[in-house]
Amino acid sequence: MSRAMTGAQMVLEALADQGVEHIFGYPGGAVLPIYDELFQQDRIKHILVRHEQGAVHAAEGYARSTGKVGCVLVTSGPGATNAVTGLTDALMDSVPIVCITGQVPTHLIGNDAFQECDTVGITRPCTKHNYLVKDVNALPRILHEAFYVARTGRPGPVVVDIPKDIQFQKGEYTGLSNSQHKSYNPRTKGDERAVQTAIEMMAKAKRPLFYTGGGVVNSGPEASRLLRELVRLTGFPITSTLMGLGAYPASDPQWLGMLGMHGTFEANNAMHDCDVMICIGARFDDRITGRIDAFSPGSKKIHVDIDRSSINKNVRVDLPIVGDCAHVLQQMIDAWNAKKPKVDKLALKSWWTEIDKWRARNCLHYRKRDDVIMPQYAIERLYALTRGHDVYITTEVGQHQMWAAQFFKFEEPNRWMTSGGLGTMGYGLPSAVGVQVAHPDSLVIDIAGEASVLMTMQEMSTAAQYDLPIKIFILNNEYMGMVRQWQELLHGGRYSHSYTAALPDFVKLAEAYQAVGIRAEKPSELDDAIREMIAVKRPVIFDCRVDKHANCFPMIPSGEAHNNMLMGDDVSEEDLEKAITEEGKVMV
Amino acid sequence: MTQPGSAYPLEKKEQRSETHTMSVLVDNEPGVLARVIGLFSGRGYNIESLTVSETEHEAHLSRITIVTSGPPMVIEQIQHQLERLVPVHSVIDLTVKGNAIERELALVKVAGTGEKRVEALRLAEAFRAKIIDTSLEHFVFEITGKQSKIEQFLALMQPLGLVEVSRTGLAAISRGPERM
Numbered sequence: 001m002s003r004a005m006t007g008a009q010m011v012l013e014a015l016a017d018q019g020v021e022h023i024f025g026y027p028g029g030a031v032l033p034i035y036d037e038l039f040q041q042d043r044i045k046h047i048l049v050r051h052e053q054g055a056v057h058a059a060e061g062y063a064r065s066t067g068k069v070g071c072v073l074v075t076s077g078p079g080a081t082n083a084v085t086g087l088t089d090a091l092m093d094s095v096p097i098v099c100i101t102g103q104v105p106t107h108l109i110g111n112d113a114f115q116e117c118d119t120v121g122i123t124r125p126c127t128k129h130n131y132l133v134k135d136v137n138a139l140p141r142i143l144h145e146a147f148y149v150a151r152t153g154r155p156g157p158v159v160v161d162i163p164k165d166i167q168f169q170k171g172e173y174t175g176l177s178n179s180q181h182k183s184y185n186p187r188t189k190g191d192e193r194a195v196q197t198a199i200e201m202m203a204k205a206k207r208p209l210f211y212t213g214g215g216v217v218n219s220g221p222e223a224s225r226l227l228r229e230l231v232r233l234t235g236f237p238i239t240s241t242l243m244g245l246g247a248y249p250a251s252d253p254q255w256l257g258m259l260g261m262h263g264t265f266e267a268n269n270a271m272h273d274c275d276v277m278i279c280i281g282a283r284f285d286d287r288i289t290g291r292i293d294a295f296s297p298g299s300k301k302i303h304v305d306i307d308r309s310s311i312n313k314n315v316r317v318d319l320p321i322v323g324d325c326a327h328v329l330q331q332m333i334d335a336w337n338a339k340k341p342k343v344d345k346l347a348l349k350s351w352w353t354e355i356d357k358w359r360a361r362n363c364l365h366y367r368k369r370d371d372v373i374m375p376q377y378a379i380e381r382l383y384a385l386t387r388g389h390d391v392y393i394t395t396e397v398g399q400h401q402m403w404a405a406q407f408f409k410f411e412e413p414n415r416w417m418t419s420g421g422l423g424t425m426g427y428g429l430p431s432a433v434g435v436q437v438a439h440p441d442s443l444v445i446d447i448a449g450e451a452s453v454l455m456t457m458q459e460m461s462t463a464a465q466y467d468l469p470i471k472i473f474i475l476n477n478e479y480m481g482m483v484r485q486w487q488e489l490l491h492g493g494r495y496s497h498s499y500t501a502a503l504p505d506f507v508k509l510a511e512a513y514q515a516v517g518i519r520a521e522k523p524s525e526l527d528d529a530i531r532e533m534i535a536v537k538r539p540v541i542f543d544c545r546v547d548k549h550a551n552c553f554p555m556i557p558s559g560e561a562h563n564n565m566l567m568g569d570d571v572s573e574e575d576l577e578k579a580i581t582e583e584g585k586v587m588v
Numbered sequence: 589m590t591q592p593g594s595a596y597p598l599e600k601k602e603q604r605s606e607t608h609t610m611s612v613l614v615d616n617e618p619g620v621l622a623r624v625i626g627l628f629s630g631r632g633y634n635i636e637s638l639t640v641s642e643t644e645h646e647a648h649l650s651r652i653t654i655v656t657s658g659p660p661m662v663i664e665q666i667q668h669q670l671e672r673l674v675p676v677h678s679v680i681d682l683t684v685k686g687n688a689i690e691r692e693l694a695l696v697k698v699a700g701t702g703e704k705r706v707e708a709l710r711l712a713e714a715f716r717a718k719i720i721d722t723s724l725e726h727f728v729f730e731i732t733g734k735q736s737k738i739e740q741f742l743a744l745m746q747p748l749g750l751v752e753v754s755r756t757g758l759a760a761i762s763r764g765p766e767r768m
Contacts, residue, residue, distance in 0.1 A: 120619060121622070124619070124623060125626055128674070129674040134618075149674055182615070183615060183674065183677045184674045286596065293601075308668045308672070309665060309668035309669045309672050311668075312661060312664055312665070313661075316661065
């Protein structure tokens with residue numbers, strides 16, 4: 001089935017054929033023909049953002065909360081360069097995105113034309129793949145291929161750069177085809193022999209541990225269901241990376257909490273001491289491993305990943321299995337059930353006893369105060385008071401992000417949107433916009449820091465325009481908290497430029513954006529204020545004034561091993577009092 | 589705290605480095621070479637030599653031969669990172685496969701008169717280098733062979749009036765009847 005139409009019409013046609021309902025974008029000279037087509041149809045809803053970075057983050061939130069491909073439409077030059085941060089973020093966190101960029105007309109490419117930039121050159125290292133369209137008849141194939149590449153294998157962002165003359169030209173549109181890609185065909189099923197070996201290793205384990213990551217979430221809800229089945233079948237403990245939270249329910253007794261730099265004492269010690277590690281959809285990143293040569297020294301490692309290049313990148317593993325998490329988990333369950341292996345119950349029992357000792361350390365303990373809201377307490381209350389609601393959480397980057405990961409408990413996948421790999425401050429607000437577009441009736445909360453959220457604050461205007469009742473819950477300590485924490489621990493308490501003087505009045509700022517501003521300054525007013533935030537059916541900026549000097553613990557100092565954690569109660573109150581003097585603030 | 593102020597581990601361990609030759613079959617499309625080279629520079633891999641040309645016109649396929657060096661884990665990474673690129677069809681580590689045929693072509697300009705000129709000509713014959721261009725004062729030799737042979741030839745030409753040299757980089761192919 002092929003029909004004659006313009007390049008711009010092909011874009012809309014292909015999006016519709018791909019089942020796209022929403023696209024996040026910002027118009028400009030080089031995409032006007034596509035915007036003209038958008039205007040004349042009602043199948044695809046366009047969300048006008050306030051900055052192209054916001055468009056990509058919104059599409060990321062949309063994609064990660066739905067499992068669909070997120071779509072972005074921006075203009076040439078600055079439109080494309082502004083999108084680069086979002087594209088890099090999506091690449092690092094494996095989020096499926098198709099980003100259509102306008103380009104100057106073909107005959108002007110290379111002439112330093114107005115709003116020209118080398119989009120494919122600039123985005124080559126920050127996309128999974130990109131295309132510059134030079135023939136209108138190739139456009140339909142490229143668009144459909146872009147969606148295929150974005151969502152299959154290890155998902156990622158794909159850019160399609162379309163010169164303006166191509167958007168005007170007429171060509172033949174062809175719809176979806178089932179033909180196999182000539183070079184890109186990722187394998188999904190794991191090697192059956194390797195799966196058998198994995199099951200044998202697991203059956204013999206005395207101190208086993210599941211270490212899972214964002215790959216399980218990306219693989220789809222079925223992967224999370226299968227993970228639960230396998231973990232329960234084996235009776236092994238499980239921990240996860242920041243990106244994998246929600247794939248396994250936090251309320252389950254086999255759950256040890258998050259691992260890594262700010263992970264729990266029990267998870268990190270279990271990683272260090274385990275004898276068989278089953279890594280599923282995680283990539284041994286440096287925030288997880290700490291010191292490589294002291295990382296889980298006594299364990300045999302099984303690594304399931306759809307991306308072959310993630311295997312043996314940082315840590316050499318004993319058994320690689322290349323495949324999609326859901327497929328391999330199903331194979332592992334089948335193999336386990338077929339074999340019905342006799343596990344070493346006695347060894348497992350003593351392993352759990354050891355884990356329980358670590359748990360008893362109560363590593364997330366913090367000192368509650370009556371006079372000031374502790375940030376951890378704020379998240380605990382936010383968690384408690386949002387029970388019974390259909391909640392999605394996004395975050396910015398920093399201390400608040402780690403506290404959210406530690407204190408907000410996730411039971412389901414796709415409920416937790418955070419910038420893990422790239423660590424993009426400003427991710428949370430636009431991401432919340434995208435999540436709310438996909439789930440208009442749900443409670444979408446951006447757990448934010450006051451510094452991060454100011455980087456993309458203008459997207460409040462987007463929330464207002466589309467009646468998106470997102471809640472921006474700011475843990476306001478007036479510092480770039482994580483920077484301040486590092487400066488305290490590693491740079492002699494010299495708080496170089498990590499204090500923000502002249503912050504806006506967030507309540508007034510909310511009002512300026514036609515949103516609702518709420519402030520809480522004392523623990524006693526917190527609960528009512530959170531209830532009010534939940535009740536309001538409009539966008540809210542919640543200015544939660546928290547302790548300015550709280551640090552995020554536990555913490556593995558960099559260059560240290562997992563069993564050498566810094567605990568919150570190791571740091572004396574005196575040190576904390578001393579940490580920031582009035583004089584120090586003046587100096588900032 | 590043992591580590592000075594850093595959010596990252598700072599120490600880097602020196603590891604044994606190996607040299608490998610890889611053959612990469614790619615779609616002959618704009619930007620594909622930039623993808624490969626960008627991968628190497630972006631991830632800090634070495635390129636010692638790189639050659640590329642279309643090898644199958646009908647199928648729009650090009651073959652890239654890369655000589656690279658690094659510790660074994662990095663060499664393994666390079667292969668899998670290359671395989672991940674969308675327009676890449678296949679990657680073969682010819683060094684792992686073993687016993688591959690490797691050849692390079694060099695054009696060597698040597699200027700001089702008298703004894704040196706005679707000696708250059710004699711050596712060129714011994715190396716089976718062809719004379720492509722000549723005057724009473726110079727030769728341009730074409731020499732083909734393993735890189736070590738070319739290195740040796742250039743070293744011998746150095747005192748005999750070597751002016752400049754242009755080399756193609758390494759082309760390589762596996763032995764036996766199978767394709768990569």
